[in-house]
Amino acid sequence: MDVASPLDGVQRSIDALKASLLTALPFVVALVAMVAWFVVGRALQPVEAMRRQVESITANTMHRRVPEPRTSDEISRLAHTMNAMLDRLETSVEQQRQFVADASHELRSPIATIRAELEVALRSADRADWPRVAEGVLEEESRLEALVADLLLLASVDEQDLLHDANPVDVRATTMAEAARSRRVAVTVLPGGAAFVVGRPDQLARVIGNLLDNAARFAHDTIDVSIATDGRTVRVAVDDDGPGIAPADRQRVFERFTRLDQSRARDGGGAGLGLALAKGIVERHRGLIRIDDSPLSGARVIVELPAVRP
The missing domain is CATH 3.30.565.10 (Histidine kinase-like ATPase, C-terminal domain)
Structure with a gap:
């Protein structure tokens, strides 16, 4: 009896500790989860801001850029890389728009010249010098054909690996x-x-x-x-x-x-x-x-x- 008494006290202490831990553990887990959620959320706020900004960028708003955090960590470097990519995309889009505008103008010019020559000739069809009109139309058609060929070659140069069959x-x-x-x-x-x-x-x-x-x-x-x-x-x-x-x-x-x-x-x-x-x-x-x-x-x-x- 004298030996068992201290062991009973130890067992009661262990039981009490278990009860306390079982009661407190859910609150501790919940507290850790809330702290982790808060810390991770704060850390990912710049990423979310970047995501929202990228989502809002369209072909008409290529000038927008993602916010760059004033830090030197991975998120800051990611934002810088994304902005550099957007710079290249904006340049490419502007070049494409300018190319389309210039090509449209160049293609329109010989077509307008051909149309004008034919309209003038048709107004006085009986007195028109049709061989000369035909020569003028053929000259503009040749220029138009050469322009189309150059545009197609430009496209192929941009897309093809010219050294593939070199x-x-x-x-x-x-x-x-x-x-x-x-x-x-x-x-x-x-x-x-x-x-x-x-x-x-x-x-x-x-x-x-x-x-x-x-x-x-x-x-x-x-x-x-x-x-x-x-x-x-x-x-x-x-x-x-x-x-x-x-x-x-x-x-x-x-x-x-x-x-x-x-x-x-x-x-x-x-x-x-x-x-x-x-x-x-x-x-x-x-x-x-x-x-x-x-x-x-x-x-x-x-x-x-x-x-x-x-």
């Missing part, structure tokens, strides 16, 4: 073939050896052709083409003795539908897509294109492409 291409042979085409100003290809790059022959020919057409549009009477390679890079330089391009415009001329002041007349140029196409194709071939001063006093367009062995 092969070694002799840039000098391609340039010689393009230089042989009839232009207002004769093209001189300076002597040199073969220079090979990996690419699509038709697309590289289009680059050279566009550069020569652009030079012929503004040259007075001289266009020189030089081709050189150091084993790592093939460098093509197209020089003309025209008015040149001001340094401030040397990036802008590669934008789509860009015409400088001296080329605004439609009789002297195309739709302003030639250099944009050349830039797109060159960059898809992992090359660079830029404009410099020419020793002939005009413009020098330089194309650099990775060289390969034949």
Whole structure:
């Protein structure tokens, strides 16, 4: 009896503790859950604000940005990344809208010219010079066809991997073939050896052709083409003795539908897509294109492409 008495007291203490814990445990769990809910909610408030803002952004409200917390944690970096993504999306949307507007204008112009010529001729059908009218319509139709072809090529350059079916291409042979085409100003290809790059022959020919057409549009009477390679890079330089391009415009001329002041007349140029196409194709071939001063006093367009062995 003397030994059992202390054990009874210990057992009663344990029973009392169990009862207390069983009573208090639900309240403790509830308190911890409330604290966790409050802390997590506060921590995720910036994420919820970002979600609401992103949900409200549409094609017409691309200028909106998500709030960036004034911290240096992961949420702040996430907000910064999302805003950078929205910047790129806004730029892309604006470029697409501008492209559609410019393309619509360019397509509308030859159609309006064709319609005007035909309406004028029909008003005096018995006295109209129909062969001349037909020539004018065919000329505008050719310009319209060329514009549509350029727009389709631009779309394909943007979407396709031009190096998927690429092969070694002799840039000098391609340039010689393009230089042989009839232009207002004769093209001189300076002597040199073969220079090979990996690419699509038709697309590289289009680059050279566009550069020569652009030079012929503004040259007075001289266009020189030089081709050189150091084993790592093939460098093509197209020089003309025209008015040149001001340094401030040397990036802008590669934008789509860009015409400088001296080329605004439609009789002297195309739709302003030639250099944009050349830039797109060159960059898809992992090359660079830029404009410099020419020793002939005009413009020098330089194309650099990775060289390969034949």
